Amino acid sequence: MASAPPAPALASYTPDVHAIGDSLLATALVSLVPLAVFFLLLMVAKRSALVSALGSVLTALLVAVIGFGMPVGLGLLSASQGLVFGLLPVMLIVVAAIWFYELTVVSGRFEDLRRSFSAVGRGDLRVQAMLIAFCFGGLLEALAGFGAPVAITAVMLMALGLPPVKAAVTVLLANTAPVAFGAMAIPITTAGNLTGIPAEDIAAVVGRQSPLLALFVPLLLLFVVDGTRGIRQLWPIALVTGGVFAVAQFWCAGHFAYELTDVVASLAGFAAAVLMLRFWRPSTPEDQHSAVEKEALTPRRVIYAVLPYILVIGVFALAKLSVGGLDVPGILGHLNLVVEWPGLYGELLTSGGEPSSSAIYKLEVLGNPGTLLIISGILVTLIYRFAGDRDSYPMTGAMALSAAGRTLKNMRVAIATVATVLALSYVMNQSGQTVAIGTWLATAGGLFALLSPTLGWLGTAVTGSDTSANALFANLQQTAGQAAGIDPTLLVAANTSGGVVAKLVSPQNLTIAATAVRMPGSERILLRKVAGYSVAMLAVLCVLVYLQSTSVLSWMLP
Structure with a gap:
């Protein structure tokens, strides 16, 4: 009796960026469908992020199998590896x-840690608001992330005497510069694992982008809290705090443990402010005195x-x-x-x-x-x-x-x-959908660097997570960079940095802020107040990344 033939193995598969109609454009447009489904379910149908992601996974599998000819088994195995x-x-x-x-x-x-931050500032509400929102918020972003910095620091600012809307806008604006290295730099770790680019290399480039924001965010916080008077009276301590934070962020991202960047930068910025206040006293108007802590802290505590x-x-x-x-x-x-x-x-x-x-x-x-x-x-x-x-x-x-x-x-x-x-x-990556989109976008040539941060901004604005934005677009940025002759590490870092300035307009963060200041339903009010800052910072990053991709500022890169 003849032996039975061996069971056939799964058919092998090679991604093709011209899979649909032998056209790169058609293949790229079809590849965008899973992302479109995700954003439509989340923003238009008002479904949860989990339901939206499940719907987009199913769509991506259909596109992979029907459009790209990927075997069903390989598509499911790919999804399992990502899971x-x-x-x-x-x-x-x-x-x-x-x-x-x-x-x-x-x-x-x-x-005790909260009260330590609240006690600094010689009773000046503006200084305390800046340090709590920026330094303490950065420390919370480093460890907790996921909206915790906004929720906790907003309540603290209201306890000091800041009005609810002003407190919410302040903490939303502060939750920008630290985001790339939030939750132990998980956005960067994720991007590194997905692209194969060493996470340390991505972090080093981000460390040459986000510190620029850190340098000026404390000044913006003073403006939000007390207008031009706040900047005029307190700019020295804002520059010292932001400057030390930025230098520490730059150094730690490229020369120490990038996962600890926000921890080191937040503690360094706060320590610099405490040291400066020993020798410099702010001019505090009567209407800017904060509520005083009743119980003194001991050095041991x-x-x-x-x-x-x-x-x-x-x-x-x-x-x-x-x-x-x-x-x-x-x-x-x-x-x-x-x-x-x-x-x-x-x-x-x-x-x-x-x-x-x-x-x-x-x-x-x-x-x-x-x-x-x-x-x-x-x-x-x-x-x-x-x-x-x-x-x-x-x-x-x-x-x-x-x-x-x-x-x-x-x-x-x-x-x-x-x-x-x-x-x-x-x-999307293993079926070739991401490669098709990236190759198509790369037809913009060197100008793609100017648009690169916008993808990260879009991903974070919609999902509320810089990690999710990198999961969606890091491979796309890498592919586009390779095809356009732009350093892929720069573009992956730009995706991360672009997401940084979208946190303050993400529906998730707006809702957390509105709830924290006991004004549920005020998300639209907060959005109107912070949208301009987000767009302005995004524009600065777009220009910065473009110049870093040219000989003008290429010296900034490691």
Whole structure:
């Protein structure tokens, strides 16, 4: 009896940017349909981000199978790889960062940190508003992100005596410069993983763009709080705060641990302001005195309040230490996972017929920022448990575990949403849809650099997340750059920086701000007040990126 023939393997697949009608334009336009579905469901049909992402994934699969001829099995495997990547490492980092922040809250130390920021400024409401919205908000963005900086700092500014609308506009405007490095720089980490460009390289370029905003945002905050009088009377401390923040952001992004950029920059900017106020006294009009904190803080309480952030800097620095024969990154890298995605690797081919490297899943197990944050959180718990004031600030392992469970529960929709957006990204990238769009956009030549930040702005304005904007457009930017002869790293960084200035107009952030100041339904009022700032900053970034792509400012790039 003849033996049965072997079961056929999945058909191999090579993306083609002329798949539809043998036309690049037609292929690119059809490839835009999943993105259009996502934005229409979110903005027109008013569906949730999760439902919108699910609808766009289904659309992307249909376009991949029907339009590009991608086997159904490969399309589903591609989506599964993106889904897993969205969970590990992307949302692991985000959840770990928020848990780390929650530890400071449940321990009671966060309140001391808040009061430390509120106590600075010699009673000048304008100085305190600037420091809380910009420096403290930047610190919250570094760890919590996802709207927490806007919600928390808005309430703090109202407690100081700032009117609700003014408080909301102030914190929305402040939540710009730190966004690229928010939640332990997860937008940059995501872009690096998707494009294959080292995240450190992307961060270094972003560190030559967003600090320009950081330099001037404190001045804008003074203008919002007190008009031209605020700038005239307080410009020295605004420039010092913004300048030190910008320098620290630039240095940390390119020369230290880019994940800690906002932590270092926020603490440095705040420390510079505190130091300056020891020698310089603001001229404070009667109508700009803030509410006074009733209870004085002791140095011990301030030290314990700041300790978690100093500790996390130390843990990340140690993880990157490479001196002499000690190579900590190499040691941590021994447990890294490298998986050729089953059923996809070897069947998804490049134009040269080689297996596509995008079908290889990589995960840092020990050196992952999420793992390092968990280690930092455990250390903080132990220190607060055994070395702190346990009577006034009780801290136990059970409280830490409870905070972790609560964080996972509160983040479950966000986890599912980001994972689904990454599934969309992988299907569009591996089927060739993103490459087709990027190749078509590259026909604009060098002018594409001028438009590049606009894509990041659009993605963040709609989704409320710079991470999602990079998931949607990072590969597109890379492809367009390669085709147009523009540095792809510059354009991927521009996508990230463009998203920075869209946070203040995203419906998500507007709603959070309106709710925080107890004015639900005032989103349109807030949008009218902040839209001009967003567009103006976007225009500055567009010109900056274009000049960086030419000989005029190419010297700025690493």
